Every structure is written in structure tokens, then in C-alpha cells.
Amino acid sequence: MAAQKNPPGPRPAAGPARPAVLSARALNRATLHRQLLLERSEMSPKEAVAHLVGLQAQNTRPPYFQLFSRLTDFDPADLSALMESREVVRIVTLRSTIHTHTADDALTVRPLVQPARDRELKLFRRGLTGVDLDRLKKISRTLVEERPRTVTELRTALLSEWPDADPLALTVAARCALPLVQTTPRGLWERSGQVTLTTLEHWLGRSARAAPAPDTLVLRYLAAFGPASVKDLQRWAGLTRMREVFDRLRPQLLTLRDENGVELFDLPDAPRPDPGLPAPPRFLPEFDNVLLGHADRTRIVPAEFSGRNGKGNQAYGTVLVDGFLAAIWRLGRADDTATATVQPLGRLGRADREAVAEEAVRLLTVMTDAAAHDVRFADFVDFGDSGG
Secondary structure: OOOOOOOOOOOOOOOOOOOOEEOHHHHHHHHHHHOOOOOOEOOOHHHHHHHOOOEEOOOOOHHHHHHHOOEOOOOHHHHHHHHHOOOEEEEEOHHHOEEEEEHHHHHHHHHHOHHHHHHHHHOOHHHHOOOOHHHHHHHHHHHHHHOOEEHHHHHHHHHHHOOOOOHHHHHHHHHHHOOEEEOOOOOOOOOOOOOEEEEHHHHHOOOOOOOOOOHHHHHHHHHHHOOEOHHHHHHHHOOOOOHHHHHHHHHHOEEEEEOOOOEEEEOOOOOOOOOOOOOOOEEEOOOOHHHHOOOOHHHOOOHHHOOOOEEOOEEOEEEEEOOEEEEEEEEEEEOOEEEEEEEEOOOOOHHHHHHHHHHHHHHHHHHOOOOEEEEEEOOOOOOOOOOO
16 A cells, blocks of 8 residues: 555644753853853953953952963963952952952942841841831941951941941941952952951942843853853852743843753853863862853762862862863962962872872962962861962
């Protein structure tokens, strides 16, 4: 019997194409490329700080090590100069953590995350019983704009107004209510001093801006951290209810999925390199944003090493090998010899060890003034409060 032909007439329309699925390695290479970690960039330090939407700066030295691993010919003095000229600043923004931002970004990112600072303040409400928050904000502004104040000075002044309040709650309230920057010399390379605070507007000599729509922040996040999910963005920024922003942007975004079926968003023209591309070793400081910028961190941190890059509240410097967390590290100094001690978290082959050692020598050469350099591999080191 002859095969029956399809009846004439229009064929049913094809359904929407299924989103492409990206492996953890594909996500890794895309993220490394946008984080300037797949190959070092010719960007200036200021351009890189802007591209990365800030550098985690909970401690003073990590921003310098973040840029060392991302930029060609990086000189720590260049970032220091930007801080002294007030082109970049240290301020609490994302995740209620101090970040190094360009001045322009500080003026826009801080208003965007203000709702998170307001929520944070509610956690301390018991310690603020009887405190007039509007008056606290006014007093704090007057104090820190008169001259930069240490945290102790600010706390003491506020306690004189509200002696029954919790001292920590008072300083948290000032930090949440006002965009306070850490003034130099705090954060300068090899010259950092104690924390002194003033308002962002006073430090920059510019008026505060109204919070912009978050759409631009989402697009910039994807350019530096994508492809990413809504939860990834929310974890990075410390914000909530961002689904509606992604839905609003959906027509101009590419939708993908990871191997677990999670919906990812990306800029259509953003680079997504071949997963087979080699990734050179990179030394990252504690709290590098590439390790903190996603809710699902397996694109950088293998599941078997989850939690191995820190102890308690202390994070260690980390080493990426083939793009993934593979070791922790610390710097040491004895007389005129600087030492990088590397502790692999798993087995490193000879070629990987040689590549890590070569990158460690480069780090010691650029980031220390020691005449001699030593690279050591150790099976176990109690790094304590170490890191980049």
C-alpha cells in the first residue's frame, strides 16, 4: 500500500524554540570572560571598577589584588591615586558590604540599594527604642560633614543624645540612613589608616541623586556576571523582588537554562566563549565578587570544594585552576623575601603546579617590593586571618 501523503493545507506553526542549555563549564567560561579573568584586559583601573560594578572591599587590600588578576600592567599606585583624587570611593552598597565604586556609580548604586539598608535597620529596632531616626540622621550628617569622624567619635556623640540606646545600633542606623564613605588615607596602598567617615555628597562635592530605575543595574550585572538568574542578581545586590524588572527587560534579553533547568538571562550580544578554551591560573583575594556574585556558585566553585575557601567568617585567598576554585593561598614576608603559600584543595598535576607557580611569581613581583620570591605548595596550612 502506498504511503498516504499529508493532506494539503498550511502546516501548524512551530512552537517557541526551547532555550539553550549551558553547562557549568560554559557558564564558567562566560563568567570568566566578563570578569576579565579569562585573559587580562587593557582597561584602565577606573574602567575596570566601573565594568565590574564595584570591587568587594571589606578589607583594604583585596581591590588591588582583584585588579592585578584582571588587568595587564597593573600598578597598585594607580588605584591609590584614583582614591586620593576621589574618582573612586569606599562605601557600603551591595549586600551591606563595603565596595570600591567609581564616584558616578556610588551616586547611583547606593540609592538603588537603600531599600535593603532600610530593611537592615529594622533588625536593630530594639536597640533604637526611643531614638528619633530623622534627628539621628540630621545629627550624624552635621557631625561627619563638619569633619570626617571615626566610628568611635560618631558613636560617642550619638550616645550623648540617646544614652539608653544600643551603641552598635546607633552606628548601624547612621550608616544605613546616610551614604557614608571611608575617607582617605583609608584604603590607600601600603598607607591605609583608620576608618573615618563623611557623607558621599560632601566628599565628592556633588548633590545626591534620586534612585534610578534598576533596569540599567540589571543590564550591567549581566554584562559583568552573566548569564545569570533572577536569584543570582538578588544575591549579588542584596535586593528582593527583581523578577518584575527581568520580566520588563525580557523582550531585549536572551533566555537560557542551566543544567538544572534554572532560567538564565543574558545580553544577546554578550560573549559566551567556547567551553573548551583554556583558562590560566588566577590568584584572587578573599571575598572576590566572582565567588559571591551568584546564588548558584558552582560555575566557579566545584560542589566538593563548597565552603573550603573560608573558615567561619574568615575567607581565604583563592586560586582558580582551569577556571574553577582549586586552592587557597596566602602571602608571607620574611626580611626581603616574599612568599606565596598555596594549599591545593585536591590533586594538582605537574603542569598545573608549574602554571600556578609562574602566576604566583608574577603576583609577588607586581604586588610586593621584595627582592626575592618564594612559592611553596603545602598539604595543610592554618591560614588563620590570612588572604590577599
